[in-house]
Amino acid sequence: MAEPFHCDFSGRIFLGHLGNQLLNAADFHSTDRGFGMRYLMGIQRSWVLSRLAIEMTEMPAQYERYTVETWVENALKFFTQRNFCVTGNNGRVYGYGRSVWAMIDTETRRPTDIYAIDNGAINQWIVADKPCPIERGGRVKISEHAEFVRDIEIQYNDIDINGHLNSVKYIEHVLDLWNVAWYRERQIKRFEIAYVAEAHQGDMLSFYREQTADNEYAVRMVKTDASAGNQVEVCRCKVVFN
Amino acid sequence: MAEPFHCDFSGRIFLGHLGNQLLNAADFHSTDRGFGMRYLMGIQRSWVLSRLAIEMTEMPAQYERYTVETWVENALKFFTQRNFCVTGNNGRVYGYGRSVWAMIDTETRRPTDIYAIDNGAINQWIVADKPCPIERGGRVKISEHAEFVRDIEIQYNDIDINGHLNSVKYIEHVLDLWNVAWYRERQIKRFEIAYVAEAHQGDMLSFYREQTADNEYAVRMVKTDASAGNQVEVCRCKVVFN
Numbered sequence: 215m216a217e218p219f220h221c222d223f224s225g226r227i228f229l230g231h232l233g234n235q236l237l238n239a240a241d242f243h244s245t246d247r248g249f250g251m252r253y254l255m256g257i258q259r260s261w262v263l264s265r266l267a268i269e270m271t272e273m274p275a276q277y278e279r280y281t282v283e284t285w286v287e288n289a290l291k292f293f294t295q296r297n298f299c300v301t302g303n304n305g306r307v308y309g310y311g312r313s314v315w316a317m318i319d320t321e322t323r324r325p326t327d328i329y330a331i332d333n334g335a336i337n338q339w340i341v342a343d344k345p346c347p348i349e350r351g352g353r354v355k356i357s358e359h360a361e362f363v364r365d366i367e368i369q370y371n372d373i374d375i376n377g378h379l380n381s382v383k384y385i386e387h388v389l390d391l392w393n394v395a396w397y398r399e400r401q402i403k404r405f406e407i408a409y410v411a412e413a414h415q416g417d418m419l420s421f422y423r424e425q426t427a428d429n430e431y432a433v434r435m436v437k438t439d440a441s442a443g444n445q446v447e448v449c450r451c452k453v454v455f456n
Numbered sequence: 457m458a459e460p461f462h463c464d465f466s467g468r469i470f471l472g473h474l475g476n477q478l479l480n481a482a483d484f485h486s487t488d489r490g491f492g493m494r495y496l497m498g499i500q501r502s503w504v505l506s507r508l509a510i511e512m513t514e515m516p517a518q519y520e521r522y523t524v525e526t527w528v529e530n531a532l533k534f535f536t537q538r539n540f541c542v543t544g545n546n547g548r549v550y551g552y553g554r555s556v557w558a559m560i561d562t563e564t565r566r567p568t569d570i571y572a573i574d575n576g577a578i579n580q581w582i583v584a585d586k587p588c589p590i591e592r593g594g595r596v597k598i599s600e601h602a603e604f605v606r607d608i609e610i611q612y613n614d615i616d617i618n619g620h621l622n623s624v625k626y627i628e629h630v631l632d633l634w635n636v637a638w639y640r641e642r643q644i645k646r647f648e649i650a651y652v653a654e655a656h657q658g659d660m661l662s663f664y665r666e667q668t669a670d671n672e673y674a675v676r677m678v679k680t681d682a683s684a685g686n687q688v689e690v691c692r693c694k695v696v697f698n
Contacts, residue, residue, distance in 0.1 A: 218483060218493070218617065219476050219624045223657075225617045234461050241460060251460070252519070276617060277494070369632035370639060375460065375467045375518060377636070382461045390611035394619070394657040397612060415465075415636040 216274040223394055226273035229402055230386040233268060236298045236311050237381060239282040243296075247339050248332060254317070259326060262316045263381050264293065267406040269348040270309030274302060285341040292316055292325045294336065297346040310348045351406045354450040356432040360424035363391050368417050379413040379448070388433050388451045391421055400429070400455040407451045413437045419448070429455040458516040465636055468515035471644055472628040475510060478540045478553050479623060481524040485538075489581055490574060496559070501568060504558045505623050506535065509648040511590040512551030516544060527583040534558055534567045536578065539588040552590045593648045596692040598674040602666035605633050610659050621655040621690070630675050630693045633663055642671070642697040649693045655679045661690070671697040 220231040298311030374380040462473040540553030
């Protein structure tokens with residue numbers, strides 16, 4: 215259900231909260247098939263979200279019940295693609311999602327072979343022919359002329375169980391680059407994020423934004439490491455409004 | 457369920473997300489009894505949360521299922537007290553909540569008579585004898601010597617369907633006054649908030665904090681109105697750690 219405090223001024227669910235439900239669906243789906251985070255933790259492995267794209271024709275409204283369906287479209291050695299479909303009552307489609315996940319060794323933080331888990335069992339769960347009629351996320355281009363928008367410092371509520379900036383908070387901080395007045399005139403049509411690096415409590419995040427087409431913006435998030443002081447890109451996003 | 461992205465670095469649910477579930481329980485409970493927000497909207501009335509106190513002995517852990525029970529302890533003309541009990545598996549009690557609500561006229565924004573709704577029907581739902589063994593919220597004292605901690609600007613993701621700072625976000629912003637290192641050493645034992653005024657997109661929030669006893673802090677949140685420029689208190693909190 216689109217809970218009241220998860221809805222924005224317009225009474226529609228925040229994209230961050232919707233994204234959270236997509237990630238929950240991914241977690242529950244993989245857990246049910248023996249590939250879940252809890253199982254992987256026990257064998258020194260973890261899924262790492264690499265890309266997420268969400269494209270919506272409409273957002274669920276306050277109190278509305280909606281369903282997130284998810285399936286694995288394909289899997290290579292180091293990456294798997296997982297798709298989503300968000301539907302409302304009587305199967306009306308609100309939108310779709312696409313995601314790319316890597317599996318890492320939690321000690322070395324290096325990518326590991328997905329097919330090494332349970333003798334390539336992921337193959338059993340691939341649904342190659344189910345349509346997901348939105349574009350894959352591509353490389354987001356952003357030039358050196360992108361405008362600096364703001365700095366924010368990562369706080370306690372931004373940090374997940376791994377001690378990293380929570381995947382959902384990246385989305386919220388990026389969408390906060392526009393204000394309520396902006397969202398009064400436009401809806402988010404498509405949101406795309408490529409997760410590049412982890413960020414931690416105390417890191418300063420700097421946001422750069424560039425208009426790349428009509429109603430289309432690229433955002434670059436950079437962290438300044440609290441100890442070393444050097445700048446590292448942590449994510450790139452593309453946001454398309456309509 | 458304590459969802460993964462709703463849990464902090466320690467794997468326990470964030471107090472803000474738990475508070476959200478308390479508010480949901482209040483909403484569902486009152487809706488089921490004909491006093492819900494949706495019904496009230498139609499007759500130009502709304503519940504307004506005035507105070508919330510949460511006292512926990514333990515926080516639900518990631519993936520743990522928990523139950524929020526709620527009941528109305530009493531109702532006066534302008535205020536009603538609603539309590540909460542949070543339990544885990546086999547009825548183990550995690551903690552309790554207390555809240556105070558006013559009913560306002562959504563046009564005048566003035567308090568209105570709760571007993572005028574449906575011929576005083578709220579009386580039917582009062583459970584006066586059910587124990588809620590935590591203190592009521594009292595007036596939070598904070599002196600002029602409170603330390604200024606930081607300013608933050610209210611963003612798109614902070615704003616609820618009424619165009620106001622979301623009740624849950626008050627809690628999150630206050631708890632962000634302490635960092636992960638602090639929470640590594642302590643848990644929140646009790647959190648208490650008195651909502652004083654609404655805040656809006658673009659308002660600047662200033663946070664003042666004062667230690668009032670061992671492990672006990674008072675916080676004052678003040679807004680600087682984006683247009684008028686004057687300062688107004690928006691909430692006061694007490695946070696007790698152990």
